[in-house]
Amino acid sequence: MVPGKKIVVIGAGNMGEALIAGMLAAGAAAPDDIHATDVVAGRLDQVKARYGVRVGTDNKAAASWSDIAILAVEPQVLDHVLDDLRSVLDGAKLILSVAAGYPIARIAARLASGARIVRCMPNTPSVARAGLSALAWGDRVTAEDEQSARAIFESVGRVVVVEERLMDAVTGLSGSGPAYVFLIIEALADGGVKMGLPREAALALAAQTVFGAAKMALETGEHPGRLKDRVTSPGGTTIAGLHALERGCLRASLMDAVEAATKRSRELGTE
Secondary structure, three states, rough: OOOOOOEEOOOOOOOHHHHHHHHHHHHHOOOHHEEOOOOOHHHHHHHHHHHHOOOEEEEEHHHHHHOOEEEOOOOOHHHHHHHHHHHOOOOOOOEEOOOOOOOOHHHHHHHOOOEEEEEEEOOOHHHHHHEEEEEEEEOOHHHHHHHHHHHHOOEEEEOOOOOEEEEEEHHHHOHHHHHHHHHHHHHHHHHHHHOOOOHHHHHHHHHHHHHHHHHHHHOOOOOHHHHHHHOOOOOOOOHHHHHHHHHHHHHHHHHHHHHHHHHHHHHOOOO
8 A cells, every 4th residue: 555645646547547546446546636637628537437536637737736747648748747747846746757768867867866666567468456556666765655556557567677778678568468368369369260150259369368368377387398398289279279379470570569569669769
């Protein structure tokens, strides 16, 4: 929990709303302790109606009120947001940035000295409170700050702490990874439709199969290769399917996807 802390969420988009919903559901914060801002007034009306939190379009006033500022805006507009908030985001506030590819040093350079900054990379399953958030601590962050950041992001899933130099790779894997998995689910369902299954049934089979396999990998702690081998009988259907995937270079394609997204995350940090 983050008891007594006033939290502003700058940017009430999908991730900002997911964090608000998660904090409230987990009891990490009360509605009166959360203030959401956005440039779209209609979006704020929706957030207020759903969660009963404070809302407004004035980032500076909301940030000044807060103890913790969550910067949930796109990296392309973060420079502008930071410039606007420079006078109020000082060393007295904890700053949590979820902007992909945007390093701590670049944030610190646009703020007053002494800023306490945590770089965060949550992924979209946070909307279902099944996300994975990677956190990297800035050098001014205190033990209490670490506890607060963990409490906020654990409200929407699991948390891992990494060195900041690894955050671009985290972005390429778990940040962008849900899109890769959605594509795999869609492709599996299309395969089922090709083989005669109704679309609705094929999608349910594909999604639940991916969910169940991921749950097994997490809960058993076994290497995925060993879990794969358990399903694979000599001369059976599974090895025939796996052979087709290996012929199609599935492994290499996924590795290339992680590499490409990691490189793009690095580029965003310099644009």
